[in-house]
Amino acid sequence: MSEDQKKQLEQQLWNIANTLRGKMDADEFRDYILGFIFYKYLAEKMDIYANTMLKEGGDKLKFEEIDESTPEGKEYIEAISHEALETLGYFLKPSELFSQIAKRGNSDEEGVSNFIIEDLQKILTNIQLSTMGTESEEDFDNLFEDMDLNSTKLGKTPEARNEVISKVLSHLDKIDFELESTDSDILGDAYEYLIGQFASGAGKKAGEFYTPQAVSSVLAKLVTTGKTRLKSVYDPTCGSGSLLLRVAKEVKQVNNFYGQELNRTTYNLARMNMILHDVHYRKFDIKQDDVLEHPQHIDERFEAIVANPPFSAKWSANALFTSDDRFSQYGKLAPKSKADYAFVQHMIHHLAENGTMAIVLPHGALFRGGAEGHIRQYLIEDRNYLDAVIGLPANIFYGTSIPTCIMVFKKCKENPDNILFIDASEHYEKVKTQNQLRDKDIDKIISTYQERTEIDKYSYVASLDEVAENDYNLNIPRYVDTFEEEDPIDIDAVAEELVLTDKEMEAIDKEIAGFCNELGIKSPF
Known part of the structure; x- marks a missing residue:
């Protein structure tokens, strides 16, 4: 076709x-x-x-x-x-x-x-x-x-x-x-198109079941870098399953797909999506439940993990979780009002030693203090799992205009001495009311990540010592200088222009006064 x-x-x-x-x-x-x-x-x-x-x-x-x-x-x-x-x-x-x-x-x-x-x-x-x-x-x-x-x-x-x-x-x-x-994916692609169309018209609800294709593409390319086959891919907040299927497009083969979804209707959509993409029922295992409170694949480890969890969602942060293997080693739980790092901890627990995970988070996850700052420091200082931080444009997700980022984690980093920062926040195209990553924007993110190149006002490789000096604050402007110097202003030329403007206004005032005199009316001047 x-x-x-x-x-x-x-x-x-x-x-x-x-x-x-x-x-x-x-x-x-x-x-x-x-x-x-x-x-x-x-x-x-x-x-x-x-x-x-x-x-x-x-x-x-x-x-x-x-x-x-x-x-x-x-x-x-x-x-x-x-x-x-x-x-x-x-x-x-x-x-x-x-x-x-x-x-x-x-x-x-x-x-x-x-x-x-x-x-x-x-x-x-x-x-x-x-x-x-x-x-x-x-x-x-x-x-x-x-x-x-x-x-x-x-x-x-x-x-x-x-x-x-x-x-x-x-x-x-x-x-x-x-x-x-x-070419059995033709119908699957058409199905994905429909899901995307519904998402664009669903407003805030869309974020519950769909990640924009461009963002899915970035996440999928990040976790498949250097690989042609995957034993497993996992999405703990899988929505309609689109992100899992996007990962499969980046490699020759994925042996097994795993996911969990809280919303029952969206869970149904994910299973339909898998089958429509010709994924055999024995090759996918999608569960329905709250992944933080009731994880369904707790003993599994996955080679690739991707997620776009609900931003700053609430969770129970129950004290019992301090003895849960997913959270116990950190010493602190993510706050009740913001589960962002609870999702990170959950995914780290499931990540295989040779695996890569990429998660979309609100920008606040990069610099907020308290328990989140403590967890962030542990991940970098004690574990050294953080591989890259990528800033995305604002207004690229359905239902929210906030700026977001992608954090990439590996348990066995090829570059253990540093963390790559990429600021892609100004690289996009505005389509109607939504900002979109173009193919060239995606390619630039991925090539910069894969080659770990430093590009002026776009990317920077920070040493672990430098991150420590910043108290493990990962706010991207601390590392990528995007300041644009403004053109110098010629004060003498501006003063001369003001003098000329005053003379022109004086001449116009006299001309208006003459017209008023001819008409026999009072001049405003």
């Missing part, structure tokens, strides 16, 4: 999404359209897999032609179901395929009911039920729970809701997802 075709697919899907907009919030009609796309994807994968099985078995019969009511049909269904659950992780009957439901919903054939809401809701439930007791059960559990087809937001009456849903399915049915193509 060419770039133009890819953009055409993205636009088609966005146009269909807007069919559902109505009076819904962006995040509400997002859940419906992404759910329908996901259902179509699962159905088409099922159809392709089943037809391949039938062909290999010497059958000329197509999967959708199987009569489910006959003994022979039931034998076919049982055999295909067994294999599909093992390979795909789920199963759909021929009558449950997307194309069958879409056609029925838009049928005007006499004697055929086009009311499909009840059957469609059952099918979405059956997808989950098909996995019960299998290895993929957790990955498909309640995936469609945010799609209430009987919601009055879709229409006041069942008939109105049926009409809207049938229309959306019909539009989607006409699109060829080209799943048999070797």
